[in-house]
Amino acid sequence: MKKYTYTEKKDTRSGFGDGLLEAGKRNPDVVALCADLVASLKMQDFINAFPERFVQVGIAEANMIGIAAGMTIGGKIPFTGTFANFSTGRVYDQIRQSVAYSDKNVKICASHAGLTLGEDGATHQILEDIGLMKMLPGMTVINTCDYNQTKAATIAIAEYEGPVYLRFGRPVLPVFTDADQKFEIGKAWMVNEGADVSIFATGHLVWEAIQAGEKLAEEGIDVEIINIHTIKPLDAEAVLKSVAKTGCVVTAEEHNRLGGLGDSIAQLLSTTNPTPQEYVAVDDSFGESGTPAQLMTKYGLDADHIIKAVKKVIARKKA
Amino acid sequence: MKHDIAYLEQVASQVRRDVVRMVHGCQSGHPGGSLGCTDFLVALYFEAMNRKEGFEMDGKGEDLFFLSNGHISPVFYSVLAHSGYFDKSELATFRKLNTRLQGHPTTHEHLPGIRIASGSLGQGMSVAIGAALTKKLNGDNSIVYTLHGDGELQEGQIWEAAMFAPHNKVDNLICTVDYNGQQIDGPTSQVLSLGDLKAKFVAFGWTVLEGEGNDMAQVLDVLAQAKALTGKGSPIMILLKTGMGHGVDYMMGSHKWHGAAPNDAQLELALAQLEETLGDY
Numbered sequence: 001m002k003k004y005t006y007t008e009k010k011d012t013r014s015g016f017g018d019g020l021l022e023a024g025k026r027n028p029d030v031v032a033l034c035a036d037l038v039a040s041l042k043m044q045d046f047i048n049a050f051p052e053r054f055v056q057v058g059i060a061e062a063n064m065i066g067i068a069a070g071m072t073i074g075g076k077i078p079f080t081g082t083f084a085n086f087s088t089g090r091v092y093d094q095i096r097q098s099v100a101y102s103d104k105n106v107k108i109c110a111s112h113a114g115l116t117l118g119e120d121g122a123t124h125q126i127l128e129d130i131g132l133m134k135m136l137p138g139m140t141v142i143n144t145c146d147y148n149q150t151k152a153a154t155i156a157i158a159e160y161e162g163p164v165y166l167r168f169g170r171p172v173l174p175v176f177t178d179a180d181q182k183f184e185i186g187k188a189w190m191v192n193e194g195a196d197v198s199i200f201a202t203g204h205l206v207w208e209a210i211q212a213g214e215k216l217a218e219e220g221i222d223v224e225i226i227n228i229h230t231i232k233p234l235d236a237e238a239v240l241k242s243v244a245k246t247g248c249v250v251t252a253e254e255h256n257r258l259g260g261l262g263d264s265i266a267q268l269l270s271t272t273n274p275t276p277q278e279y280v281a282v283d284d285s286f287g288e289s290g291t292p293a294q295l296m297t298k299y300g301l302d303a304d305h306i307i308k309a310v311k312k313v314i315a316r317k318k319a
Numbered sequence: 320m321k322h323d324i325a326y327l328e329q330v331a332s333q334v335r336r337d338v339v340r341m342v343h344g345c346q347s348g349h350p351g352g353s354l355g356c357t358d359f360l361v362a363l364y365f366e367a368m369n370r371k372e373g374f375e376m377d378g379k380g381e382d383l384f385f386l387s388n389g390h391i392s393p394v395f396y397s398v399l400a401h402s403g404y405f406d407k408s409e410l411a412t413f414r415k416l417n418t419r420l421q422g423h424p425t426t427h428e429h430l431p432g433i434r435i436a437s438g439s440l441g442q443g444m445s446v447a448i449g450a451a452l453t454k455k456l457n458g459d460n461s462i463v464y465t466l467h468g469d470g471e472l473q474e475g476q477i478w479e480a481a482m483f484a485p486h487n488k489v490d491n492l493i494c495t496v497d498y499n500g501q502q503i504d505g506p507t508s509q510v511l512s513l514g515d516l517k518a519k520f521v522a523f524g525w526t527v528l529e530g531e532g533n534d535m536a537q538v539l540d541v542l543a544q545a546k547a548l549t550g551k552g553s554p555i556m557i558l559l560k561t562g563m564g565h566g567v568d569y570m571m572g573s574h575k576w577h578g579a580a581p582n583d584a585q586l587e588l589a590l591a592q593l594e595e596t597l598g599d600y
Contacts, residue, residue, distance in 0.1 A: 053456070058482070060476075060479035062442075062476040066444070066449065066480070067445050067446070067452065068449060069449060070448060070451075071450070073453060075379075078449075094476070097436050101425060102426045102435050102436045
């Protein structure tokens with residue numbers, strides 16, 4: 001098992017904020033919009049640097065999405081910022097008609113996704129957003145795993161033409177990917193090569209998968225861990241190549257088991273190479289208040305649950 | 320004036336013929352609002368707007384128009400065709416399989432003249448504000464126009480946008496409400512009263528104009544007034560009194576023709592009231 005270490009912990013949303021500032025420096029057409037959550041989305045540095053290129057829309061997310069769509073007409077590249085729940089479910093029709101169907105170059109950037117939002121509870125903890133967004137034709141869906149990857153992804157989507165949903169979160173977590181990495185949309189990242197099982201992980205579950213992999217290595221189980229940061233378009237080649245080697249799959253995501261990464265992998269495999277698969281995901285429920293760590297344990301999204309899923313799926317493969 | 324009023328009225332008559340024939344041709348679509356807004360859209364495209372030749376999505380250096388009440392697509396398509404964005408023969412494909420003239424306007428089929436999809440109501444004002452902000456950032460002094468149904472104002476997003484535009488001094492924006500008092504289920508006064516629309520928009524910080532929407536001279540006049548008020552710190556709202564179905568006697572003033580197509584006999588009755596001025600498609 002390849003060793004991953006870290007020297008600091010940071011939140012992925014800070015990666016977004018720093019990436020947005022960098023994207024703004026690189027391209028004068030990058031503009032940002034926020035619905036009264038500037039501090040939460042870490043957008044203040046961008047605002048300080050480019051005050052005329054920032055739009056405060058107030059608590060009016062539908063209007064924000066529409067304004068962003070309109071701003072593309074004339075060449076701007078709008079980044080919208082609010083919580084994931086208010087970035088997707090609340091404004092689904094606005095995204096569907098004014099952004100996706102209209103093929104507008106809007107970057108919908110969503111913080112506080114999933115259970116790790118914590119104490120605010122289920123009203124704010126959206127676990128359905130990946131599914132909602134990946135069903136929209138033409139929408140690119142990205143869920144990043146640490147500060148560095150989020151920063152790199154933010155810079156990358158500014159250079160990509162087309163609508164993007166970028167999902168990140170609130171908690172402070174280890175920074176274990178390379179600083180100054182080049183983020184390739186739609187290209188899976190090989191975290192660890194292995195032979196016994198393929199773990200496809202996204203977002204905050206990537207670090208949990210690494211923790212699980214280290215413990216499983218001590219038991220002689222050789223896991224392959226692949227980070228699917230881009231859920232759509234899915235890197236089918238990377239998935240199929242890995243599964244051809246390992247013959248079984250665990251998917252891990254901070255999302256409802258319905259409609260997320262696991263379903264994307266299952267659909268691909270069921271139509272090409274049917275393979276035993278176990279889901280590490282929320283079992284079709286809402287979240288609740290609690291600390292992020294408590295919630296990840298209670299809802300089965302930590303390293304221990306990945307370990308159980310790996311053992312179960314390997315047993316199924318052998319059976 | 321680019322054209323005299325008599326010519327614009329001739330265009331409007333032809334557009335109304337197109338609307339009725341298009342809706343009849345596919346036996347679906349929305350003739351009522353289309354006929355009511357014909358004079359406005361003809362005045363806008365043939366007189367008020369500064370448009371460039373050809374079509375580019377970015378629309379830099381020219382005025383833009385967003386149709387927020389996308390269901391009145393027949394009149395929009397006819398006016399776009401007569402304005403030179405595509406050949407009027409394509410109007411015959413309205414709502415038919417593989418057409419660029421979808422039931423509601425879309426950019427998805429790359430029809431020249433269309434910059435946003437609309438149909439799900441309430442979104443166009445936000446989009447127009449965005450385009451207006453980009454024009455300001457680009458140092459482009461052009462104007463952004465919209466059209467909304469009055470029933471559409473029941474959508475909450477409209478009021479989010481209505482609050483935003485004055486606060487942010489979006490003064491290169493001229494919105495118009497097709498104030499016909501009708502919606503699918505009946506008069507707006509019965510379905511969900513709009514109240515004192517003028518007072519509401521004034522209270523939100525808009526400069527509000529009122530006009531008669533089925534009198535070409537008055538439409539031109541109110542648009543000219545609106546243009547003169549741009550650049551003065553507040554967005555402009557035109558409350559345009561129209562009659563649903565205007566120009567076809569049996570359709571006039573009734574919500575029943577919001578989304579119903581005429582049969583063969585009704586088509587003939589309608590066409591007898593609308594002079595063919597520029598040649599049918």
